[in-house]
Amino acid sequence: DAGVTQSPTHLIKTRGQHVTLRCSPISGHKSVSWYQQVLGQGPQFIFQYYEKEERGRGNFPDRFSARQFPNYSSELNVNALLLGDSALYLCASSLTFRGNSPLHFGNGTRLTVT
Amino acid sequence: AQTVTQSQPEMSVQEAETVTLSCTYDTSESDYYLFWYKQPPSRQMILVIRQEAYKQQNATENRFSVNFQKAAKSFSLKISDSQLGDAAMYFCAYRSAGNSGGSNYKLTFGKGTLLTVNP
Numbered sequence: 001d002a003g004v005t006q007s008p009t010h011l012i013k014t015r016g017q018h019v020t021l022r023c024s025p026i027s028g029h030k031s032v033s034w035y036q037q038v039l040g041q042g043p044q045f046i047f048q049y050y051e052k053e054e055r056g057r058g059n060f061p062d063r064f065s066a067r068q069f070p071n072y073s074s075e076l077n078v079n080a081l082l083l084g085d086s087a088l089y090l091c092a093s094s095l096t097f098r099g100n101s102p103l104h105f106g107n108g109t110r111l112t113v114t
Numbered sequence: 115a116q117t118v119t120q121s122q123p124e125m126s127v128q129e130a131e132t133v134t135l136s137c138t139y140d141t142s143e144s145d146y147y148l149f150w151y152k153q154p155p156s157r158q159m160i161l162v163i164r165q166e167a168y169k170q171q172n173a174t175e176n177r178f179s180v181n182f183q184k185a186a187k188s189f190s191l192k193i194s195d196s197q198l199g200d201a202a203m204y205f206c207a208y209r210s211a212g213n214s215g216g217s218n219y220k221l222t223f224g225k226g227t228l229l230t231v232n233p
Contacts, residue, residue, distance in 0.1 A: 041225055
């Protein structure tokens with residue numbers, strides 16, 4: 001079975017632009033989470049979606065938004081990009097939203113903002 | 115808010131030797147889950163081992179085992195018979211079970227420990 005897939009792998013954007021990152025969960029998984037990992041740090045939680053509903057949001061500005069589609073894939077959108085948004089963006093899927101449902105991560109999208 | 119602390123930014127071990135990575139956490143909850151994830155240069159976060167807080171028995175997965183001390187809020191990872199493929203960044207993570215109002219939808223990660231395995 002395919003794991004969590006993310007696209008694109010790498011992306012370079014200019015300050016002020018908008019970016020959309022995509023994630024396809026493992027087949028059968030209904031929950032998708034997004035994390036931001038700045039170089040040298042652990043991942044920081046951005047969003048969790050379950051059955052197309054937002055279940056949790058981390059401490060990120062409103063420039064960050066996401067949605068989940070009927071096939072459970074997800075998009076993360078970031079508007080008005082800042083240099084500080086440069087990071088590895090990780091998507092993770094799980095069967096449910098519950099704490100005992102392990103997260104399975106993708107390989108991430110490396111975003112560079114210049 | 116829960117916090118996770120990994121006090122060792124870098125560790126090294128000789129191949130076939132044993133190494134222990136440290137992790138402490140702060141929480142007021144009694145029901146939660148603790149994880150160790152491995153992140154090699156390929157960037158994918160790989161689950162190494164999981165511990166449920168209500169279980170007294172320490173989790174074990176082949177060469178990987180944990181020492182879970184709930185009262186001390188300590189959760190260390192022991193890697194036995196270290197292999198070159200174990201070289202990676204290791205992250206300790208906390209997740210609430212959500213039973214006492216905590217946010218069970220997110221993992222809280224430490225800053226990581228970079229493990230080098232010397233041949």
